[in-house]
Amino acid sequence: MEESRKIAVLTGATGGIGSVVCKYLADCCYTVYAACRNNKKAQSLLDTIPEDKRGYIEFIELDLTSLQSADEFCDTIICKLNGNKIDLLINNAGMIAKKFNITSDGYETSMQVNYISVKRITERLTPHISGKIINTVSCTIHSASLKRALKSATGGFETDGSDSKQSTLRSLSYYSDSKLMLALYTLDLSKRVSDTGLTVCGADPGIVDTGIITMHRWYDPIANLLFRPFIKSAEQGARPIINAIGHKVEGTREKGSALLFAGNSCKSFPRRIRNRYDRGLKLITPLP
Ligand SMILES: NC(=O)c1ccc[n+]([C@@H]2O[C@H](COP(=O)([O-])OP(=O)(O)OC[C@H]3O[C@@H](n4cnc5c(N)ncnc54)[C@H](OP(=O)(O)O)[C@@H]3O)[C@@H](O)[C@H]2O)c1
Numbered sequence: 317m318e319e320s321r322k323i324a325v326l327t328g329a330t331g332g333i334g335s336v337v338c339k340y341l342a343d344c345c346y347t348v349y350a351a352c353r354n355n356k357k358a359q360s361l362l363d364t365i366p367e368d369k370r371g372y373i374e375f376i377e378l379d380l381t382s383l384q385s386a387d388e389f390c391d392t393i394i395c396k397l398n399g400n401k402i403d404l405l406i407n408n409a410g411m412i413a414k415k416f417n418i419t420s421d422g423y424e425t426s427m428q429v430n431y432i433s434v435k436r437i438t439e440r441l442t443p444h445i446s447g448k449i450i451n452t453v454s455c456t457i458h459s460a461s462l463k464r465a466l467k468s469a470t471g472g473f474e475t476d477g478s479d480s481k482q483s484t485l486r487s488l489s490y491y492s493d494s495k496l497m498l499a500l501y502t503l504d505l506s507k508r509v510s511d512t513g514l515t516v517c518g519a520d521p522g523i524v525d526t527g528i529i530t531m532h533r534w535y536d537p538i539a540n541l542l543f544r545p546f547i548k549s550a551e552q553g554a555r556p557i558i559n560a561i562g563h564k565v566e567g568t569r570e571k572g573s574a575l576l577f578a579g580n581s582c583k584s585f586p587r588r589i590r591n592r593y594d595r596g597l598k599l600i601t602p603l604p
Pocket residue numbers: 327328329330331332333334352353354357378379380381407408409410411429452453454455520521522523524525526527528529553
């Protein structure tokens with residue numbers, strides 16, 4: 317590892333938005349530990365990176381549907397750090413489960429990939445981070461149900477079979493709930509680490525033309541025709557993450573209160589989400 321380079325950990329590096337962020341980091345003096353679960357995609361990403369920068373990206377296997385894989389991912393990174401600190405953790409990987417499924421750890425798949433395993437990795441790596449943690453959230457948090465999200469995050473689901481019905485709306489509900497939990501966790505962690513000099517923030521890419529928004533349904537081509545021209549490119553979707561990377565915390569005003577980067581702006585999380593955080597904490601402390 318080159319002394320002068322900073323260290324970044326990036327999940328979802330092989331995805332639409334992650335690839336853009338990964339290239340940016342390699343270009344900006346970071347050594348990147350890039351999580352991947354598909355070697356072919358990792359190779360395709362490397363092929364797009366200038367030869368002199370490729371050596372700064374190291375792929376490490378991670379399957380977020382498994383807590384064991386999350387733990388192994390952290391162990392590998394901690395070992396490679398050799399006592400150095402991580403400057404940047406970007407929790408960018410995410411997915412919308414196309415059908416209801418329970419992981420071997422006992423969680424609904426979207427909830428585990430987008431929140432449970434992300435929280436596990438973040439908690440394990442936090443003592444080794446000296447800079448910033450960026451969590452990729454989504455505007456869908458506004459349509460999530462706090463009650464359902466808290467239940468799902470503790471491994472609960474409806475027993476009358478209603479959870480196993482498949483529909484796009486249900487897939488999106490599970491996704492929104494998991495991203496709401498991630499947003500609440502971002503607020504929670506930011507408060508908890510405020511005295512350590514760590515910064516925790518959220519980044520919302522907007523609606524972006526990547527694989528995640530393909531629902532593999534008959535109406536995809538119609539949705540494509542109607543909406544694709546209006547949605548963002550991966551480069552535009554990566555902008556809030558890149559803005560968050562470069563943002564310098566000003567004074568004590570921002571200490572402990574996570575910022576949300578969206579488009580080209582950066583503000584506090586919306587009041588409605590902060591209120592939900594307060595209500596969530598009353599129900600379960602600390603956040604599951
Ligand atoms: N696109 C949008 O409209 C939008 C809107 C709001 C928020 N976001 C968020 O932005 C982030 C990036 O998404 P994207 O748009 O770039 O989508 P994407 O192209 O589908 O990329 C998702 C990334 O997450 C990885 N991933 C998915 N499931 C995983 C698992 N079980 N274990 C490990 N990695 C896994 C994927 O790995 P593979 O490469 O192996 O598939 C991929 O690298 C996500 O958190 C997403 O929720 C996206």
